[in-house]
Amino acid sequence: MVTSMTSPAASSDREKVVSKLPGWLRQSLKVRAAQHGIEIQTAVEQSIRDWCNLASATASVDTSGADSFSTFLPPGQWESFRQIAADRRVSLIQGLAQSIQLWLDSNPAPDVSRPEITRRIIVCNQKGGVGKTAITAGLGEALAEDSNSLYPVRVAKALTKALRDSEVQDEGMELDTNPLDVENLPGPGQQVLLVDFDPQCHLTNQLGATPLPMNGDSLTNHMAGDPKGDLRDLIVSIDDETFGGRLHLLPACNDAFLLDVRLSAVRAREAALERALAPLESDYDVIIVDCPPSLGLSMDAAAYYGRRRDREKPGESGALIVVQAEDSSADAYELLTTQIDDLRGDLQVDIDYLGIVVNLYDSRRGYIATSSLQGWVDIKDPRVVGLIGDLKEQKEAVRVKKPLLSYAPKSQQSVGMRALAREVL
Ligand SMILES: Nc1ncnc2c1ncn2[C@@H]1O[C@H](COP(=O)(O)OP(=O)(O)OP(=O)(O)O)[C@@H](O)[C@H]1O
């Protein structure tokens, strides 16, 4: 049954059209329209226009199992489509399926955009337990998601809303994602390497991988100029089923506790991490380094690795600072930025700040939480690029040693990690 009727006020100058489409075609249309950043109704409008402009019908499309599909078209388009379909002796359902197949064929999925210079993101704060490891993992997972699938992403206005509400100190405010603030977007499809740069091996354990044994090869050995093999051989792939082989991890080893000591004997030691990782860069779009809670030589090496390179645009690589939405984080922040500023001056390099992620935010703590959030926002440069709630899914994912975004892909936390990924991209 095909009917058409006048549209409701919402899409004023279009008319609602109800027809049928097979599920697979509807899904392809949805994904492809999102990949091109256009609305489904616009894609259908183009589909029908192009099909009508052909000299004849195209190859027949299997429409078995087609069920209800509705959209909004410019007035009159459906009526002339109906005429042309009748002339071509195809049913409206077949004509619509052919139109959409034609559109899919002439609008292929765009290529994933890849940076010319592998981006290096240094996740840091010498204050312990603020969520560096959680953010490293979540950000990497979000960046590796499939470019041919759609995922719920919290759009920027959710952050704006939290801030507006915090200004009026509305204690009843929930960070709970309003469905209106969530959009289904294709994954960035990036090739991601997570580097567990913390001797505690938290990231390694959290993702269900095994820390490297003490007597074998490790990043520490490579940084100390004493490699025992190819660093590539130490890398493991994380949850291929979800991330399609795009998410990799360089596990940590307890020997990193001795890194600062071993580095003290190394020439140009601030460049040690760069020397070790440079051979891997051609395999990746993004390398994310999960730093330990300390401000030693290893932090210097990490910050140096994130410096802006020749021909690299500002803000492509740099330091991502994770803080907690509470005042005690502010002192730690001062210490960290002072160290990074000193390094900039001493070595004459540019180290950009990619932003501040406010983690473990809990609006139920009322004024303490909201006023501190406002404090972070007031820094302005670097700006707040992510706001992640204090939620149970993170702890559960750690407990079961699964990546958060495959353990709870629709959770608010995952939705927020994806928003963060799109802010830093
Ligand atoms: N948004 C969150 N909601 C709930 N729990 C969280 C969140 N972020 C982190 N956690 C939990 O808080 C603890 C500390 O987080 P995490 O290990 O990521 O911090 P860290 O800064 O890397 O710590 P360290 O300084 O020891 O490396 C972990 O148990 C983690 O699962």
Ligand SMILES: [Mg+2]
């Ligand atoms: Mg950590």
